[in-house]
Amino acid sequence: MSMEAFILSLRLAVTVSVMLLIVSLPLAYWLAFTRWRGKFLLESVVALPLVLPPTVLGFYALIAMGPQGVLGKLWSAMFGRPLAFTFAGLVIASLFYSLPFAVQPLVASFESLDRRLLDASAILGASRLRSFLRIALPLAWPGVITALILSFAHTLGEFGVVLMVGGNLPGITRTISIDIYDRTQALDYAGAHQTALLLLCVSFVVLSIVYGINRRVWSPWPHR
Amino acid sequence: MAAPLSAVTLSVDIRKRLSAFELRIQHEFAPGFTVVFGPSGAGKSTLLDCIAGLAKPDAGRIALGTSLFFDATQNISLPPQKRQIGYLFQSLALFPHLSVIENISYGLNAIPEEERRQRLDQVLQAFHIEKLGERKPAELSGGEKQRVALARSLVTQPRVLLLDEPLTGLDAGLRRAILEDQRAWNAERRIPILYVTHNRDEVDAIGEQLITMESGRLGKSGAPRSVLDAPQTVALAQAAGFENLLEARVQAIRQADGVMRVVLQDGGTELEVPLGSAQPGDRVKLAIRAGDILLAVEEPRGLSARNVVKGSVESIEARGALEVLRVKAGATFLVHVTPGALRSLQLEVGKPVWLVVKTHSCHLVTPQ
Numbered sequence: 001m002s003m004e005a006f007i008l009s010l011r012l013a014v015t016v017s018v019m020l021l022i023v024s025l026p027l028a029y030w031l032a033f034t035r036w037r038g039k040f041l042l043e044s045v046v047a048l049p050l051v052l053p054p055t056v057l058g059f060y061a062l063i064a065m066g067p068q069g070v071l072g073k074l075w076s077a078m079f080g081r082p083l084a085f086t087f088a089g090l091v092i093a094s095l096f097y098s099l100p101f102a103v104q105p106l107v108a109s110f111e112s113l114d115r116r117l118l119d120a121s122a123i124l125g126a127s128r129l130r131s132f133l134r135i136a137l138p139l140a141w142p143g144v145i146t147a148l149i150l151s152f153a154h155t156l157g158e159f160g161v162v163l164m165v166g167g168n169l170p171g172i173t174r175t176i177s178i179d180i181y182d183r184t185q186a187l188d189y190a191g192a193h194q195t196a197l198l199l200l201c202v203s204f205v206v207l208s209i210v211y212g213i214n215r216r217v218w219s220p221w222p223h224r
Numbered sequence: 225m226a227a228p229l230s231a232v233t234l235s236v237d238i239r240k241r242l243s244a245f246e247l248r249i250q251h252e253f254a255p256g257f258t259v260v261f262g263p264s265g266a267g268k269s270t271l272l273d274c275i276a277g278l279a280k281p282d283a284g285r286i287a288l289g290t291s292l293f294f295d296a297t298q299n300i301s302l303p304p305q306k307r308q309i310g311y312l313f314q315s316l317a318l319f320p321h322l323s324v325i326e327n328i329s330y331g332l333n334a335i336p337e338e339e340r341r342q343r344l345d346q347v348l349q350a351f352h353i354e355k356l357g358e359r360k361p362a363e364l365s366g367g368e369k370q371r372v373a374l375a376r377s378l379v380t381q382p383r384v385l386l387l388d389e390p391l392t393g394l395d396a397g398l399r400r401a402i403l404e405d406q407r408a409w410n411a412e413r414r415i416p417i418l419y420v421t422h423n424r425d426e427v428d429a430i431g432e433q434l435i436t437m438e439s440g441r442l443g444k445s446g447a448p449r450s451v452l453d454a455p456q457t458v459a460l461a462q463a464a465g466f467e468n469l470l471e472a473r474v475q476a477i478r479q480a481d482g483v484m485r486v487v488l489q490d491g492g493t494e495l496e497v498p499l500g501s502a503q504p505g506d507r508v509k510l511a512i513r514a515g516d517i518l519l520a521v522e523e524p525r526g527l528s529a530r531n532v533v534k535g536s537v538e539s540i541e542a543r544g545a546l547e548v549l550r551v552k553a554g555a556t557f558l559v560h561v562t563p564g565a566l567r568s569l570q571l572e573v574g575k576p577v578w579l580v581v582k583t584h585s586c587h588l589v590t591p592q
Contacts, residue, residue, distance in 0.1 A: 119278050120317035122304040124331030134330075138321050180232060 004019040004171050005179035006198060009156055012087070012175060016094045017152040020088075020102040023095070024147060028106030029132065032113075047100050054097065058164025065165060085167045090175075093165045094155050101150040109143025153203060169208060232289030234384050235418040238274055238281035242267060247274075247440035249280075255414040257407075259430055259448065261421060262437035263459040268420040269314075271437070271541040272386045275418070276311045277304035288383055288416075310382030312390040316373040318361040324356045324372050331380040347379040351405050367398045374402065378409055385410075385417040391426055403430060424465045427452065436460055461511035461589045467558040468512040469589075471544075474502045481532075483583055486510070491554020496530040497586040511587040514548070518580035521569050531581040537573050540566070547571075553579055 015215040024223070027046075031039060049057055064071040071092065075083035083089045113136060121131040159177040166173030168182065176199055183192035234253040239246060247267045260268055273279035275286060276291065280301060286294040293302050328347065332340045340514050348354045351371040361369060370390060377385065391399045410417065419430060427434060427448050436443035438459055444451045445512050455461035458469060471489035478484060482499045486508060495510070502508050524532060535553025542548075547566045549559045557579060561571070571577070 112318065114315070116313050116315050116317040117319060119276075119304070120311070120319075121330070122278070123276060123307075123309060123311045124376070125305050125308075125334070126330070127305060130333075135319060203288065 002176075002179045002195060005174050005176045006195070008087075008171065008174065009176035009199075012090060012094060013152045013156040015091055016098060016155040017102070017148050019091070020095055020098055020151045021144070021148055024099070024102040024106055025137075025144075028103050029110055029136065031103070031157075032107050032110035046103050049097050050100050054158065054160025055164055057097055057160040058093065061089075061096065061161065061165045065089050065092070084165060085169060086175060087172055090162060090166045090173050093161050095160060095163045097158060098151040098154045101154045102147040105143045105146040105150065106140065109140040109146075113139055149207070153206070156199070156203070225387040232383070232416075233588065234275070234418075235285075235287050236271075236275065238284030238286060238294070240270065240279070240281040242270060245440045249440075249442055251435070251442055253418060254433070255416050256410070257417045257430055257432040259421065259432065259434040260437050260442075261427055261434055261448075261452070261460075261463070263463045264422050266422075266423075266437045266459075267440040269388055269435055272311065272388055272418065272420060275384065276309050276386060277307050279300060280412075285558035287520045290501045295313065302582060308380070308383045310380065310385040312373055312377050312385075312387045314389045314392065316369055317388065318369060318376070320361050320518060322335060322354065323358050323360055324364070327372060328376045328379055329363070330376065330510055343379050343381075347375045350409055351402075367394055367402065370394065370402055371405070374406060378406075379485065381413070383415055385415055387417065387419045389421045389423065389426070392421070392423055399426065410492035417446055422463050424452070424463065424562055427592060455511060455589055458509055458511070458589050461587065465513065466511035466587070467514035467560075468510070468517075470510045470512070470555055472497075472508050474504050474506045474508060475479040477502075488555045490556070493533055493554030495533075495581065495586060496583050497588060498584055500588040502588070506528065509589045511589050512557070512581060512585055514560040517557060517559045517570070519549070519551075519559055519561060519565070520580060521575070523572070523578055526582060529580045529582045531579075531583065531586070533579045533581070535577060535579060537571055537575050537577055539564055539573060540571065551577060551579060 031046075032041065062084060063069050065075070066072045067076070067082060067084075072083045075081070075088075085091070117135055117139070118131050121135045122128075126134065157177060158175075159181065162173065162175050162178060166175070166178075168174050168178055174182075176195060180192050180195050180199075183189075183195065226578070233255070235251075236253065239248050241247075245267070247270055249271055260271070262268055270279055271365070274281050281294060283296045284294070292298075292300055293307055294300060319330065322330065325344070329340060329344055332343065335343070338499070348357070351374060353368065353371050353375060356364065356368060356372065361372070364372065365467070366418065373390065373542070387495070391402060394402070397554045419426075421427060430448075432448075433445065435445035436451060436455075438457055443460070446531040452464040455464045455466060461469060472486040472495070473489065475485045475494070477486050477499065479499070483496050484499050484502070485494055486497055487494055497510060500508065523534070533553045535551045535557070538550040538552045538556065540547055540549050545562070547561050547563055549561060549571065551557045551559055559579065563568075565571075
């Protein structure tokens with residue numbers, strides 16, 4: 001079993017889910033409340049990773065991050081280093097890949113908010129930011145937890161995108177699912193099994209904790 | 225405590241296109257209560273939303289004294305946060321995750337700690353909710369919620385108070401008590417209060433200046449009785465509690481007596497009603513309160529009432545302290561009597577009766 005790959009995957013999943021939350025909160029809030037007619041276009045872009053094969057997403061991410069790509073050029077201009085096949089590149093690709101899993105639960109819980117509560121907040125003199133922090137965010141809390149968990153779990157298990165943009169560099173881009181794949185290819189079934197079992201157990205424990213403390217979180221199980 | 229604000233008038237002159245009609249309001253709301261009364265869908269809540277800044281009129285101007293809330297020509301539209309308004313929604317919109325204290329002090333965050341505590345104590349006392357402090361809205365009764373919401377709106381010392389049927393669903397005693405607290409509070413801070421409702425009982429409980437509203441327009445204004453006892457449209461008549469709405473055709477006009485005779489569409493019953501702007505042959509609608517019709521079990525004589533119609537009791541239904549009778553007399557009339565009258569007249573289904581209706585209990589309304 002490769003502890004290094006496991007820790008790398010956890011690091012990636014935590015980084016991505018936290019960054020995604022920061023990006024998704026304003027995006028989801030805006031999507032939930034805007035009256036802009038073209039909003040369906042943005043919704044489609046956000047939802048794309050749900051239907052696209054990860055290899056397609058990974059392919060375009062790789063091109064964008066390559067030495068000739070927009071992102072790659074920008075990155076090396078800013079940091080003097082290439083972006084492809086690095087941990088940072090992996091994070092950026094994963095952000096896109098897991099975006100719908102963070103945005104959609106947030107939009108759903110913002111949309112289910114009683115608008116009159118936000119109106120009342122404004123009437124009482126609160127700025128939009130204060131209304132968001134004091135009213136919308138606390139009331140959309142189950143959606144925030146769901147967004148975090150789903151994007152964490154989705155990033156933890158990703159394979160296709162990582163393979164395309166990250167390759168297989170131990171300690172840098174070799175995540176747990178790549179590790180399992182490699183071991184299986186090498187007929188190291190015992191090693192693959194250990195790693196797979198660990199991933200299975202960790203995923204189960206994380207979900208159990210979350211559902212255990214918060215029944216209102218989105219789940220495939222009926223609410224009790 | 226801040227000095228009481230000087231009494232200022234809210235002046236509204238706006239237009240806004242809605243799906244069914246155009247909202248067109250031009251009115252000066254003086255300090256004190258103004259009841260805006262009209263059927264649901266008349267645009268009452270939209271009017272309040274425009275004043276609060278939650279909806280934007282297409283054209284016009286809204287000003288409170290010298291401070292401008294909205295002016296289409298100058299492209300001014302103050303956001304709700306800047307209008308210093310109190311607005312109580314029908315749903316109350318208490319923040320469910322905050323305690324009573326946190327709800328009420330929500331609008332006070334910019335105020336120094338000491339004054340905040342003072343104002344809080346004052347409003348908690350005024351609305352008799354000192355004991356509810358730590359509770360969440362879900363743990364409050366209906367009346368308590370209303371008090372907390374009202375306190376939350378008033379503690380910020382708004383310059384205008386908008387009330388959107390906030391007391392619907394409360395029993396009359398509780399409603400009166402809350403209104404008394406509200407009135408006492410307003411006595412020292414003369415601000416315009418718009419109280420919107422389609423509920424006749426609430427109008428009676430407030431009993432001040434009233435203005436009717438229908439299809440986006442304001443109508444008659446005056447004392448509630450004088451306005452509501454002579455509704456001008458079918459929808460207002462229904463809202464004002466006129467149980468009998470009858471189709472009729474004008475037969476003859478007697479200008480000198482100030483009356484006209486009409487024939488009811490159903491059954492051809494003739495009635496004498498006050499003179500309207502109608503011509504012979506025109507179709508009109510009559511509104512008559514069920515409580516304004518007298519019942520007699522023998523043919524009455526020597527009455528000043530001009531309309532005496534023979535019919536028979538079709539059904540009797542007890543509704544609280546009222547007996548609701550349906551009487552077939554050509555058309556079917558709803559008549560209210562007390563249980564005592566029902567017993568002493570030995571009224572029962574099938575019994576012949578005479579309906580007595582004064583001319584001025586018949587109100588002509590325009591169908592709309």
